[in-house]
Amino acid sequence: MGYHFLTTRLTSLWKLSGRLDCVDLSKDFFLIRFSLQSDYGRVLKDGPWFVGGHYLSIRNWEANFRPSTANVSTITVGVRLPELPIEYYDISILRDIGKALGPVLRVDTHTTAETRGRFARIYVQINLDKPLIKLLKIGGINQTVQYEGLNSMCFSCGRAGHKVDGCPYTSRAPEEASEKQAGEDNIRQKDSNTPSEDSYGPWVLVSRKRQSLQRTKKDMPYPSPSGPDTISKERPIA
Template sequence: MLSLFGCFLTKRPYNQRATKELFRSLWKFGIDLRIVDVGDGLFQFKFTLESQLKWVLNNGPWSFDNHPLVLRRWERGMTANSITFTVLPIWVQIWGLPFDLISEEAARDIGRSLGQVVEIDHKAFTSKQAMFIKIRVEIAIDKTLHRGGFVVNPKGYKVRIGFRYERLVGLRFQCGYLGHEARDCSTPRCSIQSEFPYGDWLKAGLRKSGDRSIGRKKSLPLCEPPPSEANGFKLQT
């Protein structure tokens, strides 16, 4: 069955009719696409061609009214009550790497510290201008978003890097989770901070002219998540 199931990371009400119209307009598949509401905020997207289904998966993440859409491909035996959503594939830009560490190996190892690596953009390895490298990673939606930290290579060389996320929506600045509402968030605000630990500076494409902050604030905020490790490289927050 050529189907994707999807739901939005929100508990807020939204216009389902407008949602269907938006995706029909964006995806431009005409009568080849059927969108079925199967209840409890769950949609089934039915395609005619395998290439259409893969195009939707490969060109996400998608969103509506600042709510991220998480998708999962149909599997035999799946029911509306048994479907779970755990990851969101997203393109991540890695800023601040020294030129001698701009490599596919570094990209893959750093990516593993964020989640399952889906794809690596090789343009930075062949381009005459490479300000960052880019990887597509399946990030866990039940964990806080990584903001950056320090990378240590096997020889002990240490450098600070920052992450920027392409087409990032629905991020709660207080806790770093996607789709969290204020009433559902149990993360207390740090009393010694004047700003939230997360912000629009994590979104790719918002870089101002002259900004060389490598995708992060001038200093990483407090309340950073615990360090995570990758093969060969270690990401230290």
């Protein structure tokens, strides 16, 4: 992502009261300086932020930070729960569902207001070192989980951030790798929208629609109350 593109988009996206200074540190890391403490606090609190369809990972400055050795092990994604029964469209219940997937950042207000019945959306942090959870057991039903905006995912190990041909978690001979890739291509063509308890496939991923740069009250922070204890995060759910 280019320096000028990023600074222009951040200025428009964040709508700061003070000045913003950006320094390109290389390796897609940027240092952002705020002239006002209030702007700094709001940017940290009001995320997640997306630029050009990609999640913007924000962390506090670290002493002795070196881009060449820095590691990004978590990212924030929008998680969809297609056809979730309407009785679960309560912010405390959705928060509890999200906690089964990772730390919850936000719950879509259209979801909590029950204005969108096709799917519920929750923003959570996922660990790139762990396989994605593709099914949840909620109140006795198996609930499909879909992830927005992931550019790459391995359908072999179930982790985001790489594809099967570069998977560091799968050991196989070259012939087996070719067969596995052919199998994935077949999945894409024949069964791209069919969930499976035993394997991962393209049905886990969905495209995230581009959003307006003007920030509206589309998302809301979750409250503190806990939801019911009817949620399991076993992989897969039986």
